[in-house]
Amino acid sequence: MLKFGIIGFGFMGQTHAETINKFDFAELIAVCDINKDQLGHAAEGVETHLMADELLANDEINTVIIAVPNHLHLEMVKKAAQAGKDIIVEKPAAMNAEEFKEMIAVTEAAKVRFTVHHQRRWDKDYRLIKEVVDSGTLGDVYTIKNALYGFNGNMHDWHIYPEFGGGMLYDWGVHLLDQMLWMIPGKLTTVYADVRNVINKEVDDYFNIQLHFDSGISGQVELGTYYLTDKETWFERHWFVGGNKGSAYVDGFHPEGKIVRTSELLKNVPGKITMTAAGPTRSFGPAPEGRLVSEPLPEVTVNHDMFFEHYNKYVNGEEALVVQPAQILRLMSLLDAIRVSAKEHRSVSFE
Numbered sequence: 001m002l003k004f005g006i007i008g009f010g011f012m013g014q015t016h017a018e019t020i021n022k023f024d025f026a027e028l029i030a031v032c033d034i035n036k037d038q039l040g041h042a043a044e045g046v047e048t049h050l051m052a053d054e055l056l057a058n059d060e061i062n063t064v065i066i067a068v069p070n071h072l073h074l075e076m077v078k079k080a081a082q083a084g085k086d087i088i089v090e091k092p093a094a095m096n097a098e099e100f101k102e103m104i105a106v107t108e109a110a111k112v113r114f115t116v117h118h119q120r121r122w123d124k125d126y127r128l129i130k131e132v133v134d135s136g137t138l139g140d141v142y143t144i145k146n147a148l149y150g151f152n153g154n155m156h157d158w159h160i161y162p163e164f165g166g167g168m169l170y171d172w173g174v175h176l177l178d179q180m181l182w183m184i185p186g187k188l189t190t191v192y193a194d195v196r197n198v199i200n201k202e203v204d205d206y207f208n209i210q211l212h213f214d215s216g217i218s219g220q221v222e223l224g225t226y227y228l229t230d231k232e233t234w235f236e237r238h239w240f241v242g243g244n245k246g247s248a249y250v251d252g253f254h255p256e257g258k259i260v261r262t263s264e265l266l267k268n269v270p271g272k273i274t275m276t277a278a279g280p281t282r283s284f285g286p287a288p289e290g291r292l293v294s295e296p297l298p299e300v301t302v303n304h305d306m307f308f309e310h311y312n313k314y315v316n317g318e319e320a321l322v323v324q325p326a327q328i329l330r331l332m333s334l335l336d337a338i339r340v341s342a343k344e345h346r347s348v349s350f351e
């Protein structure tokens with residue numbers, strides 16, 4: 001039985017409490033928050049504490065979820081490891097790679113289990129694209145693009161302060177980059193990042209990151225929180241994968257998309273002028289009649305609860321850990337490289 005304690009009972013801590021409630025393999029024993037008002041949201045029978053040390057002294061708890069603001073993750077991971085608890089820390093696991101190395105060291109020394117809540121590895125639109133890439137059906141993939149747009153530059157609470165780990169790179173960036181790293185094979189050789197504060201003074205709210213892998217695949221991650229539009233479903237994500245045998249696109253968190261191929265590749269044919277809305281063209285005319293073939297995307301059934309269902313199987317020795325500390329160290333090192341690239345306006349060699 002997973003017997004949980006949650007440190008930090010704000011938005012995400014309370015979301016975890018609701019999720020834990022769904023499982024027969026898990027029980028929430030106690031929650032902790034320095035803000036007394038938040039403790040009022042705990043269900044009946046759940047212990048409440050103002051101090052993490054009090055919660056950690058409870059021997060019944062075997063697993064701690066850390067959901068405090070980002071700059072406090074290291075302190076809480078150290079305390080929980082010293083108390084001998086298994087640990088699930090929220091993303092971004094740490095403020096940088098150095099901090100994350102310290103987390104690995106303390107959890108290994110204490111011989112406790114340690115993972116990061118990267119539940120977006122179970123996003124449906126992502127898994128669809130990953131499945132298509134993994135299957136090889138698109139031939140040699142050369143580009144994978146992932147774009148996420150929102151409006152209003154909506155940054156809130158501690159997220160507007162850099163010292164608390166605010167900004168979109170720490171918030172959504174780590175999810176989007178983790179998805180790329182978990183999907184694209186090979187060494188990540190070069191990173192180029194354009195990171196901006198469009199309407200927020202102190203923290204980033206736009207980024208456009210180019211990742212080049214020695215497998216020949218280029219990944220692009222673009223996020224903007226201030227893309228104004230009157231489209232209703234603007235908070236959406238868009239994936240595009242290009243391979244030499246076909247392309248795939250997936251749009252939206254309730255994803256729609258297709259795999260598209262040609263029945264026959266065009267050889268070097270004499271230039272044919274087509275009139276398009278952009279003017280006359282020989283390269284960008286529509287595909288000849290009947291040449292494009294669309295196929296449905298594969299069936300994929302995933303949801304975020306699977307993070308915990310998987311974690312439970314891992315603890316019982318039935319599955320290997322999906323979100324491994326070594327992978328997250330790579331992710332945190334990438335984040336460091338992105339900050340250097342953005343600051344110095346240059347591409348950075350990575351692995």
Ligand SMILES: NC(=O)c1ccc[n+]([C@@H]2O[C@H](COP(=O)([O-])OP(=O)(O)OC[C@H]3O[C@@H](n4cnc5c(N)ncnc54)[C@H](O)[C@@H]3O)[C@@H](O)[C@H]2O)c1
Nearest residue numbers: 008009010011012013033034035038067068070090091092
């Ligand atoms: N995985 C995801 O999709 C996801 C989504 C949202 C947030 N998060 C992460 O969850 C963490 C918390 O974010 P949030 O949105 O819930 O923030 P939040 O501000 O809603 O909640 C944080 C809580 O921590 C409490 N806190 C602060 N210092 C504390 C301390 N020393 N001891 C105990 N409690 C303390 C605050 O009072 C607050 O209630 C962050 O790391 C964030 O990045 C992850």
